[in-house]
Amino acid sequence: MKTPAPATLACLLVLVPALGRAAAPAGVPNWRGVASQLGGALNGNNPAPSTPPVATDSAKSAANTVVSNANSSSTQSNSLESNTLLTVLNKAFNTDSDSIDPENGTMKWKGHSYSLGEMRAFRSRFEQYLSLSPSPDEQAYQAALDRVTALLATNNTGDMNENTKQAWQALYEAAEFSADGGYALSVANQVFDTWRIRNESDAQRVAGLALDHVRKQQQATLTHNLDYAQLEAAQQGSNYGRDLITAAEILAPLSQTADSASGRGAAGASGTTSTGSSPGSSGVTAQPTNRNPKDANFGLTKSVGAASIVAGMREQVGLEAQIKAMQAAQALSGVQAKLQFQGEIINLFLQRRFQHALIASSFYRAIFKGTAQELDPKYKEAIADFLPPSGNVPFYISTIENLSREAIDQARKGMAAVRSNYDDGMLMAATERLQETFFLGEYVGEITQFEKTRRQKIYAFYRKVEQARKLADLKDYEAIVKINTEIGALTKDFRSAEVTAAARAAEQGSQLALAGAKQAASNGDFDRAQTLTEKASNLWPLNPDIAAYGSGVAAGATISSQAAIMFDDAYKHSEYRRIYERQGELSVGLANDALRGPKFKEVITRMTKVETALGLAQEAVSQNNAAVAWDTLTAAAELVPNDVTVNQRKAELAPRVADYVGLADKAKRAEDNGDTASSLAYYLAVQDMNPASPLARLGIERVTSKLLAQLAGELGSATPGKN
Amino acid sequence: MPALNPPRPALPARALLPLLALLPLLALGFAANGCSRGEPFPVADYQKTPANLNGNHYVLEAEVDSQLKAQEGVGRFISVRPLKEKNRLPVFVPDALEANLVPAQRYRFELVVRTGGLLYVSQLKKI
Numbered sequence: 001m002k003t004p005a006p007a008t009l010a011c012l013l014v015l016v017p018a019l020g021r022a023a024a025p026a027g028v029p030n031w032r033g034v035a036s037q038l039g040g041a042l043n044g045n046n047p048a049p050s051t052p053p054v055a056t057d058s059a060k061s062a063a064n065t066v067v068s069n070a071n072s073s074s075t076q077s078n079s080l081e082s083n084t085l086l087t088v089l090n091k092a093f094n095t096d097s098d099s100i101d102p103e104n105g106t107m108k109w110k111g112h113s114y115s116l117g118e119m120r121a122f123r124s125r126f127e128q129y130l131s132l133s134p135s136p137d138e139q140a141y142q143a144a145l146d147r148v149t150a151l152l153a154t155n156n157t158g159d160m161n162e163n164t165k166q167a168w169q170a171l172y173e174a175a176e177f178s179a180d181g182g183y184a185l186s187v188a189n190q191v192f193d194t195w196r197i198r199n200e201s202d203a204q205r206v207a208g209l210a211l212d213h214v215r216k217q218q219q220a221t222l223t224h225n226l227d228y229a230q231l232e233a234a235q236q237g238s239n240y241g242r243d244l245i246t247a248a249e250i251l252a253p254l255s256q257t258a259d260s261a262s263g264r265g266a267a268g269a270s271g272t273t274s275t276g277s278s279p280g281s282s283g284v285t286a287q288p289t290n291r292n293p294k295d296a297n298f299g300l301t302k303s304v305g306a307a308s309i310v311a312g313m314r315e316q317v318g319l320e321a322q323i324k325a326m327q328a329a330q331a332l333s334g335v336q337a338k339l340q341f342q343g344e345i346i347n348l349f350l351q352r353r354f355q356h357a358l359i360a361s362s363f364y365r366a367i368f369k370g371t372a373q374e375l376d377p378k379y380k381e382a383i384a385d386f387l388p389p390s391g392n393v394p395f396y397i398s399t400i401e402n403l404s405r406e407a408i409d410q411a412r413k414g415m416a417a418v419r420s421n422y423d424d425g426m427l428m429a430a431t432e433r434l435q436e437t438f439f440l441g442e443y444v445g446e447i448t449q450f451e452k453t454r455r456q457k458i459y460a461f462y463r464k465v466e467q468a469r470k471l472a473d474l475k476d477y478e479a480i481v482k483i484n485t486e487i488g489a490l491t492k493d494f495r496s497a498e499v500t501a502a503a504r505a506a507e508q509g510s511q512l513a514l515a516g517a518k519q520a521a522s523n524g525d526f527d528r529a530q531t532l533t534e535k536a537s538n539l540w541p542l543n544p545d546i547a548a549y550g551s552g553v554a555a556g557a558t559i560s561s562q563a564a565i566m567f568d569d570a571y572k573h574s575e576y577r578r579i580y581e582r583q584g585e586l587s588v589g590l591a592n593d594a595l596r597g598p599k600f601k602e603v604i605t606r607m608t609k610v611e612t613a614l615g616l617a618q619e620a621v622s623q624n625n626a627a628v629a630w631d632t633l634t635a636a637a638e639l640v641p642n643d644v645t646v647n648q649r650k651a652e653l654a655p656r657v658a659d660y661v662g663l664a665d666k667a668k669r670a671e672d673n674g675d676t677a678s679s680l681a682y683y684l685a686v687q688d689m690n691p692a693s694p695l696a697r698l699g700i701e702r703v704t705s706k707l708l709a710q711l712a713g714e715l716g717s718a719t720p721g722k723n
Numbered sequence: 724m725p726a727l728n729p730p731r732p733a734l735p736a737r738a739l740l741p742l743l744a745l746l747p748l749l750a751l752g753f754a755a756n757g758c759s760r761g762e763p764f765p766v767a768d769y770q771k772t773p774a775n776l777n778g779n780h781y782v783l784e785a786e787v788d789s790q791l792k793a794q795e796g797v798g799r800f801i802s803v804r805p806l807k808e809k810n811r812l813p814v815f816v817p818d819a820l821e822a823n824l825v826p827a828q829r830y831r832f833e834l835v836v837r838t839g840g841l842l843y844v845s846q847l848k849k850i
Contacts, residue, residue: 677841678773680791680813684802685770688810704792704800704813707841711815712797 109407109440126438130459133452141177142445144170145184145355152362164366168192171359179448183348183356190344191363197337198367201330208326215319222312229309338372345400346382353443354404361401373397411441415450422454427461427491434458461490468499475541477503510540514549521592563589567596571603574642580607610636610646617649626656627690634664635694660689667699676703676710764834764842766808773840783832783842784850785812787824799824803832814842822847 150156151167168191175185341364348357365373375383375395383395386403414437421430434450441447464487471480480503488496517532537546563586570578579586583604590596613636620629633650640646654661667682680703687696764781785803788811793799798817801824805812814834816822824830833846 675774675839677813677837677839680800681770681773681840684811684813700791707800707815708792708794708797711817712794715797 109410122439125442126435127459127462129438129442130455130462133455134449135179137177138179138445138449141174141179142449144174144177145359145445148174148184148359149355149362152359152366154365160366164363167359167363179443181443183351183353184359186344187348187356187360187363190341190360191367194337194341194367197333201333204326204330204333208323208330211319211323211326215316215323218312218316218319222309222316225309225312338368339376341368342376342379342397345397346379349400349404350382352407352440354407354441355443355445357404358401358408361397361404364397375399407441408444411437411444412446414440415446418450419454422458425491426493427458428465428493431458431462431465457490461487464490475506475539477507477540478542506539507543510536510543511545512536513539514543514545518549526592560589560593564593564596567600571596571599574640576603576607576610576640577643577645579603580611606639610640610643613639614645614649617653621653625690626653627660628692629653630657630660631690631693631695660686663689664693664695667696671699671703676706679703680707764805764812766805766810766812769812769836769840769842770810773836776836776840777838779836780845781834781836783812783814783834784829785814785832786829787826789826790824803830812842814844816844816847820844820847 171188513536521529617629670679683699764783
């Protein structure tokens with residue numbers, strides 16, 4: 001980008017203060033860049049329509065700047081003026097607001113940038129919104145959502161579970177509307193999934209209780225058997241009594257083994273670090289501290305059934321592991337359900353489905369207990385941009401609810417501003433407000449149900465502004481002025497005067513540059529002519545005079561080339577009369593020819609003298625003064641020795657001036673031979689025949705000078721002291 | 724009756740003798756100045772071939788027409804119209820002659836035809 005010229009910046013600074021905004025640098029070639037920097041110039045602090053002097057003065061400044069720049073030297077950047085004008089025009093035609101960044105396709109709200117995808121597609125959606133009438137189902141759809149919201153409201157006095165169920169069913173009804181886009185169904189499915197997970201969890205809990213009951217029964221049986229076996233051994237006085245262990249000693253490590261098994265299972269299911277076992281224990285391979293339970297049968301007697309005791313012990317281990325794994329799975333299902341639901345809410349909020357985010361949040365509150373309302377830390381980053389820095393303060397579901405309500409409220413206020421501007425006849429401001437409100441709350445009811453008539457009028461205005469903006473890019477100033485008038489008739493807050501002045505200034509600047517180009521071309525300064533022509537074209541590419549000038553230049557080039565060829569040929573052969581007879585076309589063709597131009601002028605001057613001489617000779621002949629005619633023709637023949645006309649006239653006249661010509665010839669030859677005295681006598685004789693003879697006069701002058709010089713030399717040589 | 728005017732006494736012959744003795748000297752002197760030739764200038768011949776008369780001395784009676792060119796200390800060229808002739812002739816009058824020439828006055832020019840046909844005036848006399 002080129003450095004802005006001070007004059008250009010000054011022009012821009014003159015224009016912008018009225019808007020109370022900082023000026024964007026001139027030389028910005030793209031309106032989108034201008035829009036991003038000056039986009040807010042037409043916001044709520046637009047100059048009031050009742051302040052035309054500001055716009056008029058600014059327009060004059062713009063015009064003066066352009067004119068002065070057009071007159072400036074060609075060394076100055078030639079694109080600044082046009083960029084300044086583009087800036088003015090694009091700023092006037094810019095309907096984007098501060099919150100919208102067309103360059104990046106984003107919209108900012110509360111510090112967060114919403115990605116709108118491709119801006120062109122989003123604009124298309126906005127135009128589609130303006131062009132369409134509100135759907136008759138919109139009200140019914142909105143009513144369905146309101147009903148869901150009301151059923152889930154915490155101030156609803158009905159049965160909470162029943163209300164939640166009805167709200168869930170109402171979601172399916174709302175999902176049937178095309179305006180919903182299936183988001184209500186998505187929420188309903190999320191609720192359903194959560195309930196299913198909860199049911200599965202309940203089933204697991206029941207199954208766990210049953211298993212625990214069986215385990216306890218088997219543990220009691222095993223305890224009894226072991227105690228009985230110990231008692232029997234004691235009664236028999238066995239030596240083995242010292243080695244026997246009690247039931248409590250055997251069952252204690254069994255419990256540890258089950259814990260290890262269940263803990264490992266839970267860790268495998270959750271994918272997280274293992275839980276439920278200490279680092280010292282190693283799952284099923286963990287052994288009692290002093291004794292291996294598998295070796296217990298060595299201390300048992302055959303009467304109490306050692307095999308059955310061992311089997312019972314192993315079954316105890318299996319049951320314990322099943323129970324622990326079931327408990328872990330139950331806890332995991334609860335966490336997963338919570339995370340899924342929170343993710344769904346975040347997605348709805350980020351997609352600007354604020355009402356759905358509110359409904360989903362209400363479902364969440366109804367389904368999950370109070371201690372589960374905190375947002376998972378991994379979702380905190382997604383909404384942190386919307387809030388001031390809060391450090392480690394946790395976010396809750398209610399945080400999203402608040403943000404959603406604020407967005408909806410802002411959309412409603414925005415639509416109120418749109419209506420207010422519209423009613424005041426300020427369509428420019430209304431369009432800006434509607435655009436930014438639409439980008440934020442596209443799915444909010446107040447926006448979707450905006451009246452058809454107002455939409456149509458704003459749409460008509462929007463289309464014309466878009467058209468004007470494209471024309472500004474094309475620099476079609478005539479069309480801009482025309483459409484500018486139409487726009488000015490539609491709204492009160494459009495700066496028509498400024499736009500018209502800028503367009504006229506551009507046209508004037510182009511015309512001035514073109515005039516300079518023509519002047520430079522006529523002076524033969526073709527480089528400067530080309531520079532100025534480019535400048536004129538940059539300022540106003542569609543300038544009709546440039547096209548005409550271009551055609552003239554092309555024709556001129558043809559004429560010039562042809563004229564040059566003809567002139568060179570005639571000049572080479574001294575056919576000056578041919579040049580003289582075609583002087584009309586040659587004067588045009590060679591007008592800018594620095595090489596041939598002077599020669600052409602010299603030939604024309606010479607031939608003019610010849611023609612004059614021919615006329616005088618003719619007159620002299622008519623007065624029976626042949627000698628005068630001859631002298632005249634002779635003088636002309638010296639100018640154009642090969643001229644057929646002169647030589648023909650001389651030939652015609654020669655018989656009548658034979659004596660005269662004879663004397664003149666003698667005089668000339670004697671002079672040429674150095675017989676200066678004889679030559680002088682002949683010239684005098686010639687002059688007697690034609691007293692006005694220039695030939696004789698000049699000859700006498702020359703010859704007498706030579707003779708006097710000779711005589712002076714002789715005198716000096718004869719009397720050296722005299723000199 | 725007596726005569727009113729008595730006759731003058733006749734000049735004695737002896738008194739005329741010195742005058743008669745000077746006549747040959749005067750004749751010789753005149754001849755030495757060229758005037759003795761007195762040949763009129765052949766205008767037609769000169770105009771035909773001026774160089775053919777180189778070295779000749781002539782007498783030309785002519786009327787001063789105009790001054791063609793002059794150079795102080797050298798002389799001047801004048802055009803003269805010979806009496807009874809239509810065409811003019813150019814003659815050179817050196818300053819040494821200290822002549823006062825006036826157009827339309829007639830003079831007898833004693834002249835010499837010099838190289839190239841230059842008519843150089845050696846003497847002139849108003850007639």
